[in-house]
Amino acid sequence: MIASTIGQGILWSVLGLGIYLTYRILDFPDLTTEGSFPLGGAVCVTAITNGVSPVIATLLGVIAGMLAGLTTGLLYTKGKIPVILSGILVMSALNSVMLFVMKSPNLSLLNKPKIFSLLNFAHLPANFDVILIGLLVVIIVIFCLLSFLNTDLGQAYIATGDNEVMAKSLGIHTDKMKILGLVVSNGLIGLSGALIAQSDGYADINKGIGVIVIGLASIILGELLFGELTMLERFIAIVVGSIIYQLLILAVIKLSFDTTYLKFYSSVILGICLIIPELSKKFSEKKGGSINE
């Protein structure tokens, strides 16, 4: 069961990586997530049920997510709609888009090929297909992100998030950077949605509810546990954070808490994680020690 939870954590970490690009680097909350996540799954599952190979179907899920991000980006930069509102508009509209794509609110993948079936030949123990494919995807994603952030374009992207006014004065088209960020971020979120839908075995238009919390959890747990990090370490920390969050949820279920109130427990876990840095800061100030370790 631990292995399957780790597998889930790896798949969800792609969502965390996507959210990191907007939430931490550009410093704005993008609510498109709750729409682009199930959209990625919906597009992918529809494609697979129509006979498209799972790998291509997964990529279609990514493209769908990117288009969702592009829409939000255009509304935000060109339409001057506040970013939260743009995200909400797109998220809400995507609900109908998914219905249009799937022609039904829920579509099953039972007995259909999935991206994880690629490893069927290896006769791995249960759940290791998810872990290996998940790891492969995560490694590719992290590699691409690092390469991107090290280019001139990537540096301009980071600068936009650090200080928009200064970035503008340096001749960076900050609006383009924001659109770029939203496109890439939602592409990753769509990817995560496509992978999770395949691992769950179905796509559902309500699958996006609350996923933003799961993504933020992996980022926050990673930051809390590991502190200051380089960019590569930061990305790895998000993956580890995502796995730990899934393990915490497993622990809550395992300890036979009443799972009716699971959302409460997961909020409490996150709340505590968010408070700890503040508390330890206060504590070390009182002791007269330095804030940093």
Added chain:
Amino acid sequence: MKNQRLKYSVYLLVFVLLGSFVMGMKKQETKIVKPIPKVGVLQFVSHPSLDLIYKGFVEELERQGYKDKETINIDFQNGQADQSKLSSMSQQLIGKKPDVLVGIATPAAQALANQTKDIPIILGAISDPKAAGLVESNNKPGGNITGVSDQSPVEAQLKLMTQLMPDIKTVGVIYSSAEDNSLSQVNRFKDIAEKEGIEVKTYAVPSTNEISQMTHVMTGEVDAIYTPTDNTIANGFQTIVSIADEANIPIFPSVDTMVDEGGVATIGINQYDLGVQTAKMVVDNLTGKMTPSDTPIYTFNTGDLVINEEKAQKLGITIPQELKEEAKK
């Protein structure tokens, strides 16, 4: 990697993974003696009808001699509509090596079905298991899944409607566009009604938030309202009732409990009976009387006639004496 803590965390995770890889490779040998049977139940969300199914399930098991914690272990998980947790919950249930699994409502059943191809799964309250991709065919499921369908006796319901309102011309159907089970029922209703010469107007709502407005629109355009078996509508049913009452429009629900909540009448499948039937199939499986692969999905042909006489009187609907006698209460 310079950060020591991160480095060691990654090492630890890799170590755990290698450990479980090795364990996974050789676990075929383990055999466990089971003293009492175990049933894992995954319910999608709490609302009156689904809760009643579970109640009927537990009580019927007890009547058949399987008392929870004494002669059977029932492991119950409720997803509370959070689909991101259904998969973890299924794994948790399967991890306890149950003899039978029960999925109540479609997403829960799909989550279970995706995790195991060996442990028998009995479906509770899934309208059309084939459409939900759970079985190959409703008559011959083929895999490890069979169960009970909550498909309503639509024809009987429509007949009742025309019996109570002989000059009915337009019926409005309100249903959730976010639920798989509703649309097929709405389409069946529409087909049958239009053959009878009744016009059917459909109103799809994306969530409970839109029910109020949609009902306001609907009450201006129809003679009566029909609601399918639908979780979203069940949750927002009180909204429909209060608005329809203002406009003096009768509601004919598909679910018997909804008649008590303000509908006029229905021929409905008793949700409790759905649970009872689910329990019977679980017991048959435990005792080896049936295997899922060749047991057809159980569908109710008839249902209980339920009438809300007080409501009918208020709306000026006269109920024929023979129906009064046929009604259970």
